Amino acid sequence: MDKIDRAIIAQLQRDARISNTELADRVGLTPAPCLRRFRRLEQDGVILGYHARVDAESMGRSFEVNVNVELSHKDRETVENFEARVASFDEVIEFRRMFGLPDYFLRIATADLSSYERFVTYKLEDTPGVARVDSHLTMKIIKTTHSME
Incomplete structure (x- = not known):
């Protein structure tokens, strides 16, 4: 290149x-x-595809939260089941396994605070293996880029 x-x-x-x-x-x-x-x-696979950037508010998903998750057990079965289940949640727009702690970083997009609370309570914290969920609300987005995705 x-x-x-x-x-x-x-x-x-x-x-x-x-x-x-x-x-x-x-x-x-x-x-x-x-x-x-x-x-x-x-x-050559350098260009992987093309994407439309969509207005989150128009889609009813303007409430975005960064979430750190730690697992109680890190055996292969727990990790694989956790990853498969969480990746299937529509609210999860980014999902990364990290080195060290936290074990995972997630970006969650919902309509509002109450729908986020329902997501955490009935989906995320209800997932086997979850020991800790730590939510971070964004005060202001200074810079975002959609390159290298």
Whole structure:
């Protein structure tokens, strides 16, 4: 991957709907070689897909909480069952297993505080193996990026 490939990726991360002609112009190529590079990046698995960013409030999911979860037992069966169950919850929009503590980091999106409370009480804390749930509400989003997802 060279400087031009990186420039193509950077432009697509800003606007995946950009035309090939505009993309070529922005990275200093003519359209044909730009399209060849673009297709190669897709074929090589560098570009994994394209996504629509959706307004969370319009979808009834504007209440977002960052959650740390610690497990009571860390045997393979508990971990695998926990991961499968939590990954299936619609409210979970990001789910990461961490090194050290906490064991897991989750981003949860619900309509409001009461729906979040129901999620924690009846889904998350009801999941076998959960020892601790620690919720963090965002005061203000300073920067967010949707690249490298």
